Amino acid sequence: MKKLISFMLASLMVVLSACGNNASGGEGGAAEGPKDLVVALGSEPISLDPQDASDGISLHATELIFDKLVTFDKDMKIVPELAKEWSSSEDGKAWTFTLVEGAKFQDGTPVNAEAVKASFDRILDKNNKLKRRSLFADFIDNVSMDSEYKVTFHLKFPYAPILATLAHPNGGIHSPKNAAEKGKGVSKAPVGSGPYKFKEWISGEKLVLEANPDYWGEKPKLKSITIKPVVENAARTLMLETGEADVILPVPATDIERLKNSDQVAVNMYPSNRNLYMGMNTQKAPFDNVKVRQALNYAVDKETIVKKIMMGNAKPTQAAISELTWGFSPVGTYEYNPEKAKQLLAEAGVKPGTTIKLWTPEGRYLMDRQLSEFVQANLQAVGFQVEFRKWEWGAYQDAIDDPKSGYDLFLLSWAVPTNDADWGLRPNFSSDGTNNRTLFANAELDSLVDKGMKTTNEEERKKIYAEALKIIKEEAPWIFLVEMNQFIGVRKNVEGVYGSNTERLILREAVKK
Structure with a gap:
């Protein structure tokens, strides 16, 4: 009997200890480590090649995989990304970018001037027939390397929105090694230098991106991001309410007011x-x-x-x-x-x-x-x-x-x-x-x-x-x-998800508690 009582007390202590750990960490607490974020969208990406993608759904994903020279912040101001500084010639026809040092692509190759030149040479080459060629080819004549971390864009004429255009998601920089090996196949097997890297894509079911542990910038706060195509409005809403999805886009107009009253879900509107x-x-x-x-x-x-x-x-x-x-x-x-x-x-x-x-x-x-x-x-x-x-x-x-x-x-x-x-x-x-x-x-x-x-x-x-x-x-x-x-539905244990004026779903800063 004494042994039985001792065993029961020991078992109870283990249970209480486990409960205590869970209480301190909260639902999905930090003690459990980074989580998987599930995002339900109204359709799935078409291409994971930013230079060959013309739809917004694809660009939601490529912005996680690829970095650009510059980007927009939350206030739509141009800020550095792979380029830490830049300057233009007096006539406005040459723009020189100095790159951050030490950044690497997800295949371990360096992000340098050679890689930037190769990426833009790829989209400027009309033989590649990339969908977003004209975005850049209409004003860029050529790109040259000045040094290992300095690159110059030579323009056909002074082009007023050059920085805004380079901040476009189609300006994502490819790993030249992967682009050379895969060719058009990069649309299904991309390699960039962003905080999340490609893991798998089962068409019609899910796209899985996993954290890039060697990311040169601020480390990703999630273990992975899974993007699921869910066409039916009611199904997307139900997934958000039950927790099967952490983020949904778009939120059906008929469900917005009801979801706003939920204690588990937030519906955020972005112009x-x-x-x-x-x-x-x-x-x-x-x-x-x-x-x-x-x-x-x-x-x-x-x-x-x-x-x-x-x-x-x-x-x-x-x-x-x-x-x-x-x-x-x-x-x-x-x-x-x-x-x-x-x-x-x-x-x-x-x-x-x-x-x-x-x-x-x-x-x-x-x-x-x-x-x-x-x-x-x-x-x-x-x-x-x-x-x-x-x-x-x-x-x-x-x-x-x-x-x-x-x-x-x-x-x-x-x-x-x-x-x-x-x-x-x-x-x-x-x-x-x-x-x-x-x-x-x-x-x-x-x-x-x-x-x-x-x-x-x-x-x-x-x-x-x-x-x-x-x-x-x-x-x-x-x-x-x-x-x-733009209305984005988010579980209340998820932070750092927002929409931009350009209607990007921004997930780089997302964290799930």
């Missing part, structure tokens, strides 16, 4: 420079007629979209770029006027019952499918027969990248990661723009966009972009919809 729009194939009848494009703008009730679908969490766009983007000027929205829309359609010779196709992703943007269904109803109300199709994000991107796929109308958005009008307008509205899926072409606008990126005087640039925005509104290659806010 975004993302505009949501419905693009039109302007090379295809009837959208090759400007009256038809204007009619579609009059046909859509933006105020009801804001109030009923977005639940007040957006506002009608006042221009083709957001008011948060440098170079914005308000040119106004098209009023909701279905009778005006019918009049313009009649003048353009469009017969009632004309069939058009409307495509949308589901889960990529806040209430995207619901918004597209509302637009479908608006267009049917002015006489169109609208064929509706929803897509998985990756397949959707491929389809709208190919004009031969047969799209008429497509829901998409554009955030401006440089926060400068140049990259708001040049890719979308220049006749050779890399994101010009509307196939819109206007010689006067091309001239203004070209002039805007070659002008360094800020006041002159603003006037140029104001004129460009007026032309875009009048020509209406988009149905201009709403300017969005």
Whole structure:
């Protein structure tokens, strides 16, 4: 009996000791070490090559894997990253960057001037056919090494937003060793110098990034970050509420107010420079007629979209770029006027019952499918027969990248990661723009966009972009919809997660307690 009592007391002491340790560490306390963060997004990345990625979901991930020369801080100010200092020549056509010393890529190779040059040579080479080539190739002539840790960018002309453009996530620096070995395969097996490194990617299920223990900067506070694609709004919300996910994006508009009352979850709103729009194939009848494009703008009730679908969490766009983007000027929205829309359609010779196709992703943007269904109803109300199709994000991107796929109308958005009008307008509205899926072409606008990126005087640039925005509104290659806010759902035991004005989901400082 004495032995039995002694055994029971000893067992009780072990249990109490364990409970005490847990109480001191809290839920997921520091005693247990760094944790895994689970992030549920509305879709999955398409590419982990920052130089070949054109979608925001991919860039959420690449910003964890790759460092850039410079970056934006929380206040959208340019701050050092791999470059500790920089200077420009008197004529503004040469920019020299001095690199931090001792930084390494995740494969152990050094981050030096040779690596920076190799990374930019890769994207400047037109034979590589990388999606973000024009972001840099339009203004960079070449890159030279001055010393082991000093590199100079030689420009074709003085380019005002050079630092903002280098801070774009597409400016991530590759390991030259990995890029040479993998070629295009780096999109599935990337190596950068960032705080998290690639571990595995099971398409449709999860992307796992693990902490880089040899990171040259502030050490990551998590063991790993797992990104899961969850298309269904209700499923994403449930994962957050049950703790299956620590972070979700986007938060469904219908769930925002309810989640705000939770003692386990926080919903944080961040202003975004993302505009949501419905693009039109302007090379295809009837959208090759400007009256038809204007009619579609009059046909859509933006105020009801804001109030009923977005639940007040957006506002009608006042221009083709957001008011948060440098170079914005308000040119106004098209009023909701279905009778005006019918009049313009009649003048353009469009017969009632004309069939058009409307495509949308589901889960990529806040209430995207619901918004597209509302637009479908608006267009049917002015006489169109609208064929509706929803897509998985990756397949959707491929389809709208190919004009031969047969799209008429497509829901998409554009955030401006440089926060400068140049990259708001040049890719979308220049006749050779890399994101010009509307196939819109206007010689006067091309001239203004070209002039805007070659002008360094800020006041002159603003006037140029104001004129460009007026032309875009009048020509209406988009149905201009709403300017969005970004809502991020976060478990309350997670800190250091935030959104930027350029609508990046910033996870580098995240910690889970």
